[in-house]
Amino acid sequence: MGYEPLVNQNPLRVLNLGRGSKQLGLVMARAGLGKTALLVQIALDSILRGNRVIHVSIGESIEKTKSWYDDILQFILQEHSITRPHELIEMVAQHRMIMTCKEDTFSRPRLEERLNDLILQDIFKPNCLVVDGFDFENSDRSTVEDIKEFLESMNQQAWFSATSHRGDDRVSPTGVPAPCHEVDDLFDTVILLKPEQNATIQLEIIRNNGTASDLGSALNLDPSTMMVKEG
Amino acid sequence: MKQNLDQVRNIGISAHIDSGKTTLTERILYYTQRIHAIHEVRGKDGVGATMDSMELEKERGITIQSAATFCTWKDHDINIIDTPGHVDFTVEVERALRVLDGAILILCSVGGVQSQSITVDRQMTRYNVPRIAFINKCDRTGANPYRVAQQLRDKLNLNAVMIQIPIGLEIDLQGVVDLVSMKAIYFEGEQGDDLRYDEIPAELNDEAEEKREELLDAVSMFSDELMEVMLEEQEIPEEMIHAAIRKGTLSLELAPVMIGSAYKNKGVQSLLDAVNMYLPSPTDVENIALDLDNEEAEIIVSNNPDDDLVALAFKLEDGRYGQLTYIRTYQGVIKKGESIINTRTGKKIKVGRLVRLHADEMEEIDEAGSGDIVALFGVDCASGDTFCSKNINWSMSSMHVPAPVISLAIKPVDNKAQVNMSKALNRFTKEDPTFKTFVDHETNETIISGMGELHLEVYIERMKREYGAEVEIGAPQVAYRETITKRADFNYTHKKQTGGSGQFGRVGGYMEPLADEEYEFVDEIVGGVIPREYIPSCDKGFQASMKKGTLIGAAITGVKMVLNDGSFHAVDSSDMAFQQASKGAFRDGYAKAGPVIMEPIMKVAVEGPSEFQGAVMGSLNQRRGMIVGTFEEGNYTVVEAEMPLSEMFGYSTTLRSLTQGKAEFTMEFSTYKQVPKSVAEELVKAYQEQQKEA
Numbered sequence A: 001m002g003y004e005p006l007v008n009q010n011p012l013r014v015l016n017l018g019r020g021s022k023q024l025g026l027v028m029a030r031a032g033l034g035k036t037a038l039l040v041q042i043a044l045d046s047i048l049r050g051n052r053v054i055h056v057s058i059g060e061s062i063e064k065t066k067s068w069y070d071d072i073l074q075f076i077l078q079e080h081s082i083t084r085p086h087e088l089i090e091m092v093a094q095h096r097m098i099m100t101c102k103e104d105t106f107s108r109p110r111l112e113e114r115l116n117d118l119i120l121q122d123i124f125k126p127n128c129l130v131v132d133g134f135d136f137e138n139s140d141r142s143t144v145e146d147i148k149e150f151l152e153s154m155n156q157q158a159w160f161s162a163t164s165h166r167g168d169d170r171v172s173p174t175g176v177p178a179p180c181h182e183v184d185d186l187f188d189t190v191i192l193l194k195p196e197q198n199a200t201i202q203l204e205i206i207r208n209n210g211t212a213s214d215l216g217s218a219l220n221l222d223p224s225t226m227m228v229k230e231g
Numbered sequence B: 001m002k003q004n005l006d007q008v009r010n011i012g013i014s015a016h017i018d019s020g021k022t023t024l025t026e027r028i029l030y031y032t033q034r035i036h037a038i039h040e041v042r043g044k045d046g047v048g049a050t051m052d053s054m055e056l057e058k059e060r061g062i063t064i065q066s067a068a069t070f071c072t073w074k075d076h077d078i079n080i081i082d083t084p085g086h087v088d089f090t091v092e093v094e095r096a097l098r099v100l101d102g103a104i105l106i107l108c109s110v111g112g113v114q115s116q117s118i119t120v121d122r123q124m125t126r127y128n129v130p131r132i133a134f135i136n137k138c139d140r141t142g143a144n145p146y147r148v149a150q151q152l153r154d155k156l157n158l159n160a161v162m163i164q165i166p167i168g169l170e171i172d173l174q175g176v177v178d179l180v181s182m183k184a185i186y187f188e189g190e191q192g193d194d195l196r197y198d199e200i201p202a203e204l205n206d207e208a209e210e211k212r213e214e215l216l217d218a219v220s221m222f223s224d225e226l227m228e229v230m231l232e233e234q235e236i237p238e239e240m241i242h243a244a245i246r247k248g249t250l251s252l253e254l255a256p257v258m259i260g261s262a263y264k265n266k267g268v269q270s271l272l273d274a275v276n277m278y279l280p281s282p283t284d285v286e287n288i289a290l291d292l293d294n295e296e297a298e299i300i301v302s303n304n305p306d307d308d309l310v311a312l313a314f315k316l317e318d319g320r321y322g323q324l325t326y327i328r329t330y331q332g333v334i335k336k337g338e339s340i341i342n343t344r345t346g347k348k349i350k351v352g353r354l355v356r357l358h359a360d361e362m363e364e365i366d367e368a369g370s371g372d373i374v375a376l377f378g379v380d381c382a383s384g385d386t387f388c389s390k391n392i393n394w395s396m397s398s399m400h401v402p403a404p405v406i407s408l409a410i411k412p413v414d415n416k417a418q419v420n421m422s423k424a425l426n427r428f429t430k431e432d433p434t435f436k437t438f439v440d441h442e443t444n445e446t447i448i449s450g451m452g453e454l455h456l457e458v459y460i461e462r463m464k465r466e467y468g469a470e471v472e473i474g475a476p477q478v479a480y481r482e483t484i485t486k487r488a489d490f491n492y493t494h495k496k497q498t499g500g501s502g503q504f505g506r507v508g509g510y511m512e513p514l515a516d517e518e519y520e521f522v523d524e525i526v527g528g529v530i531p532r533e534y535i536p537s538c539d540k541g542f543q544a545s546m547k548k549g550t551l552i553g554a555a556i557t558g559v560k561m562v563l564n565d566g567s568f569h570a571v572d573s574s575d576m577a578f579q580q581a582s583k584g585a586f587r588d589g590y591a592k593a594g595p596v597i598m599e600p601i602m603k604v605a606v607e608g609p610s611e612f613q614g615a616v617m618g619s620l621n622q623r624r625g626m627i628v629g630t631f632e633e634g635n636y637t638v639v640e641a642e643m644p645l646s647e648m649f650g651y652s653t654t655l656r657s658l659t660q661g662k663a664e665f666t667m668e669f670s671t672y673k674q675v676p677k678s679v680a681e682e683l684v685k686a687y688q689e690q691q692k693e694a
Helices: A011-015 A035-048 A063-079 A087-096 A108-120 A141-153 B021-033 B057-061 B087-100 B117-125 B145-156 B200-223 B222-232 B238-250 B267-276 B415-431 B453-467 B532-546 B574-591 B611-620 B649-660 B677-693
Strands: A023-028 A055-056 A096-101 A128-130 A157-164 A191-193 A200-208 A220-222 B008-015 B068-073 B076-082 B102-108 B131-134 B160-162 B163-168 B173-178 B183-188 B193-198 B255-258 B288-291 B297-300 B311-321 B322-331 B339-342 B348-350 B352-358 B361-365 B373-377 B386-388 B394-396 B406-412 B436-440 B445-450 B470-475 B481-484 B488-496 B503-513 B519-521 B561-565 B598-610 B627-633 B637-646 B663-673
Touching: A035 A055, A035 A063, A035 A087, A035 A128, A035 A157, A035 A191, A055 A063, A055 A108, A063 A087, A063 A096, A063 B627, A087 A096, A087 B627, A096 A108, A108 A141, A108 B611, A200 B361, B008 B021, B008 B087, B008 B117, B008 B267, B021 B068, B021 B076, B021 B102, B021 B131, B021 B267, B068 B267, B068 B352, B068 B373, B076 B267, B087 B117, B087 B311, B102 B117, B102 B145, B102 B267, B117 B145, B131 B145, B131 B267, B145 B160, B145 B255, B145 B406, B160 B200, B163 B200, B163 B255, B183 B267, B200 B222, B200 B238, B222 B238, B238 B255, B238 B267, B255 B267, B311 B394, B311 B415, B322 B352, B373 B598, B386 B394, B406 B415, B406 B453, B415 B436, B415 B445, B415 B453, B445 B453, B453 B470, B488 B574, B503 B574, B519 B532, B532 B561, B532 B574, B598 B611, B611 B627, B611 B637, B611 B649, B637 B663, B649 B663
Parallel strands: A023 A157, A023 A191, A055 A096, A055 A128, A096 B627, A128 A157, B008 B076, B008 B102, B102 B131, B131 B255, B160 B255, B519 B561
Antiparallel strands: A191 A200, A200 A220, B068 B076, B163 B173, B173 B183, B183 B193, B288 B297, B288 B394, B311 B322, B311 B386, B322 B373, B339 B348, B339 B386, B352 B361, B352 B373, B406 B445, B406 B470, B436 B445, B481 B598, B488 B503, B503 B561, B598 B637, B598 B663, B627 B637
C-alpha cells in the first residue's frame, strides 16, 4: 500500500505492535487522556495497510466517531504532501465501518449477529475490530472471556479501551489498574496512557504479545493526535 | 398587529413526518380561536385539517407547502409557519427557518428522534433557531417521553430539560405536572378547553421533586440570581425560573421539553404559554442584510418600524386570486398603496392588497409592522427577493440552495395540457428555487429537475390537480457530470477558406482540474499573439464546450482553462473564428485530460427494527452503497450509508417488502463522486447508442 509511510509516527508502527491476527489488545487510561484517539490510530494503521476495520463505539454517535477519523486524517494531510487527498479520505471511508450502540445493547450475541450479517452477505469483512466504551466496570470475567472466545473463533484482531479512575487503587500483579485488574490476563497486549508534564502523554506498554515489556517508557505522544512527538 | 414587538412570535413547527404537526397546528388554531371546529388530518368528515391547504396534502396526509397563519394567545401575536416533513422538500423547510425566530420541534413519544428530526434539527442549528421540544402522542401505546428526552440529548446534542412530566401515560394520560409551578394541570371538557390546576398526585410527588431538581440545576447556569437563591435555599420565584429558561433557550444552550397529546387535546395550551414565555420576539434575534450599494457590506436590520422598509419574499403561492407573496418584514412598515422596490430587479412596485393569512381564509389589512409575516397580492417576484423603500438598496442574505440531482422528461398529452403545463412550470420555478425546468433542444423534450423522486412526483401531481395539465413522464434521469483528472495541453488551429473572407484562429494553452469550482478562465497571452478583442471569444468558446461533455453529453465541471499562446490573421480572424478554435482546442485537450463521469451521491439513513438490519444492509450493499455506520438502541436500528442516486430508484418499494413495511428511509444530496469503471463504460455505451439512433 502506497499510504503506509504516512503513519510512521503512529506509535504502533514505532513499536511494531498489533500485527498478530488473533491478538486481543487493551488501551487503558483515565478519562480524557486519549484512548479513543489511540484506538483510531490503531484502526488507521490497519486501514492504511489495506485492512478493513470495524469501529464499535458504545454510547457515541456515528457522526462523532467519524469526526475522530476526519480530524486525525486532516492532521496527516497537513503533515505530508499527498497529491490526491480525497482518494485517501475515500479509501479510509471504504475500509472502515462504524457500529454505534447504547451501553445496554452491546453483547456477544448481538456482535455475533452483526458480524455474521456483514460477513455472510459479503458486505464487509473486517480484519480488525476496535471497541471503544466497553463497560468493564459492570461486566464480569465470564462476559469478557465469552467475547474473547468469540473473537478468536472469528480470527479477529481486536482492541478494547477501558477507563481507570483516580481514586481506585486496585491493580493486578502485572500493574494493570481497575476495572481491568481481574481480566488483564485475557489480553495479549496492554497499553497504559499516562499524562506527563510538558503536555505530552506517555505510553506504557505493560504487555506486548503476551510478554512483559518496557518498550514504551521512552515514547511521548502528542495528546491531540496520539502521534509520536519528535524531539 | 402589536406595536410592541416583544409580544410578537414568528414560529415554525418542524418534525418528522407523521409526528402530528398538522394536528398540533389545528389545535393551536382552535384554542386561539382562529377556527371553531377541529378537523382531523385524515378525518372522516372529508374536510381535513385547516393548514393542509392543498388537496394533494389532504389526500396524502402530509404537509407540503408551508402556509403561514396568524393567531393570538394571551396578548401575544403568533405567526405560525407549518413546515413540510419530508426531506425532499427541505428547501421549503430551510426557507421557512430563515424567516422564523423560534420553533417547536415535535417528536413522537413512541418513535422518538428519527432521522428526519435529525435533519430538521441540523437545519435549525444552521439558522440559529431557538426551539422548544414538544413530545406528542403521549396517549399512544408504547409512549415514553423520558426516552425521547434522552434521545434529544444523545442524538441531537441538545441540552434537553423536561419542564413537565406526564400524569399517566398511554391510554391513562390525564394531564401534566408543571415543574416550574409544581402544579398538576388537567385539560378538561370535550375539546380540552377547560384547564384545571390541582395539587400534584401523591404518587408523582417524588418524581416531580427529582425532575424539578434536574430542571433547576440545568437552568441555574443561565441566571446568577437564581443560583444565589438556590444556594441560600430560599423560595424560588416562578418568574425567575421562567427568565432563566428563556435565557437558556434564546442562547440555544437549552431546549425546554414539553409533553402532551395534540390529538387528545392535552398540553397544547401549556405549549402556547411556553411559546410566549421562552421563544424569541423579533427583537431578540439578529438578522443581517447586505448593502448592495456598498459591496454587500453586512448590516444588522433594526426592527425599528420608523426606519426604511426591508422585507423578504420567502414564499410564493398561486391561489384562486393570482399570485400570493408571503413576506417577512425586518424593519419599517409596509403600507397599502405605497411604492416599494424589488432590489434584485430594481423594479418599483405598488403595494396593492395586503393580507394576513390563515391557510385558506384571509384577512385584509392596511399595514404590517416590522417583524410581521403577511402576504401581498399580485406582485411579480421570485421567492428570495428583498423589498425595500426607495432610500435603501439592501438584500437579505442569500439562501443556501443546492443544485438539482435528478431530472425527468415530461410530455403534455394534448394542446390544452401544453398551455397549462407552461403556466404551472412557470409558477413552480418561481416558488421553489430547487425545482428547475428547461427544453432539451436535441430531443425537444421538456425536462424538469429537482432534489429527489418524490419532489418531482409532487409537482407532477400538482400540475394535474391545480392546472389540469396531464403529462406523460419519462424515466427519471440522474444528473451526471463530467470532469477532468489531469492537466493537458492544447493547440488548435481553426482555418476555413470558402471563397470570400475566410476564418482563421489558433489557440494554445492547457487545461487542468479545478477543485470546488465549476470553471475558471486565465488569460496569459503576452505580446498580442491573440488580439485583446478576441480573448473574450476564447472564453466564450470554452464555456460553450463545458455545457456538454464528450463522454455522455453531461455538463462538465471543475476545469481551469489557461490560454497562453495563439496566432491570428489580419483579415480572416474574427470573433466567430476564435470561438470555433477554442471549441476545437477544448475538445482536443479534454480527450487527453483523463475525463471521467461523476454521479450524485446521497446520504441515506434507513431506520427500523433491528431484526431487519442485515437485510437492510444487504439491500444497500447490492445497490453499490457504502455503509458508513449503524446505530442501535434497544430493538431499533439506523443504518447510514452513502448511495449513488441512480441506484435508489424504487428503493422505497424494495425496503417495504424487505421489512414488512416497518422500516423507512430518508435521503439527501451529499456530494458528487466518480462512477466506477464498469458503470462508466455502460453509460458511455448507452450514450453512443442513443447518439447513433438520433
